[in-house]
Amino acid sequence: MKEDTPLLPVEDARARTLALVSPLPPEWVRLEEALGRALAEDVRAQRTLPPWDNSAMDGFAVRSADLSAPLPVRLQVKETIYAGQTPRQEVQPGTCARIMTGAPLPSGADAVVMRERTRLAPGGDTVEILEAVGPGHFVRPRGEDAREGEVLLPRGTPLGIPELGLLVGQGMLTAPVPRRPRVAILSTGDELCRADAPAEGRIVDANAPALSLAVLRAGGVPSVLGIARDTLEDVYQHLVAAGGFDLVLTSAGMSVGEHDFVREAMGKLGVEQDFWRVAIKPGKPLAVGRKGSTVYIGLPGNPTSSLVTFELFVRPALRRMLGHSDVEPPRVSGRLTGELKKPEGLAHYVRVTATWQEGELWARPLSTQTSGALRSAASATHLLHFPRSSSRLATGDKVELLPLSWGA
Ligand SMILES: Nc1nc2c(c(=O)[nH]1)N[C@H]1C(S)=C(S)[C@@H](COP(=O)(O)OP(=O)(O)OC[C@H]3O[C@@H](n4cnc5c(N)ncnc54)[C@H](O)[C@@H]3O)O[C@H]1N2
């Protein structure tokens, strides 16, 4: 690949990366394991919920027609129904039942008056109703949450906590979701050593452990494959060992240095490169390709560059593999505190801390933006998108912010 390859706009690079991946085959897993994945098939309700009309308030179950008389209306209290009990009596004209939230509505009653709008006589045999209510008032109708047989959650629904609660309420213990992506992570570089085997004159491999955590948090299963030396043969041999994964992430060796062998090693392995080099900073030397069903993403070696490109390209790809249709990085609008300048040509993703003040999210760039320093990522809450065609942003300018999930 020639060094003057045109730089791909970030949106095109993401679209091309996403075009290489699809949802992985489904598996039935325990509900807590399904959190964060999207449903692989429609799930139908197995039971009607709530199973009966029931009260939304602590109060009195009444016949609403009784309340058309001038207020207050005095009614006879026939019984008290607690949640978990079955009403024993029908509510006849001129009567009512004391009822608690969640208790089944007795037959004859069609509305509930909340306790605060009533005056119970000493002894509790009668009650004065202080407000007129219509049919259905504070009644939660049978089947409001789910009706047996209907599609409760369609295929593709992201399974968050309420959705999983809904499935548990159906008595389900497992759900069908795409299996988790298996992700190989390979660091490359002669200068690297492992944290547990420090070596004089070397730096500790920080990228593989950091990427491994990012993969875990994004719902993948990481496998760290070690450190390849800066030779074509060693990188190639490590890539051979990464066969059978859904995604292979490599770190470093992506640029134009004489020891940058990763793309060549991928080529030797038969990986078809889709693109190399994106019009962004940090992260320009990113490369993406595919061989069979394995996608290869070569991340730049600078530690912050590898984490930023993870957010922009890898997380969306993992989300698609996990069945999500909404895979683009989330964005919110905010305002800049400070001034930013750059030449046109590359979109910059500036690490900022954003805080909510006077109804707006104010983004302050971290004092260092060097992609070689992880400090430029530590404590960042958002990436500020400084567009490709823009060269200056001033205090108060409206900016696009990508929330990060790097923090605690
Ligand atoms: N002549 C040019 N040189 C560079 C260009 C360019 O366009 N022309 N691009 C620069 C940019 S931008 C980046 S980003 C880097 C990326 O280069 P590589 O992907 O080849 O990465 P390396 O050069 O091997 O390493 C960069 C830097 O990061 C450190 N590193 C690498 N791996 C790790 C790790 N696992 N843990 C901690 N630190 C790591 C490495 O020691 C280097 O300091 O290229 C620029 N050069």
Ligand code: MOO
């Ligand atoms: O763009 Mo490189 O990713 O600055 O460090």
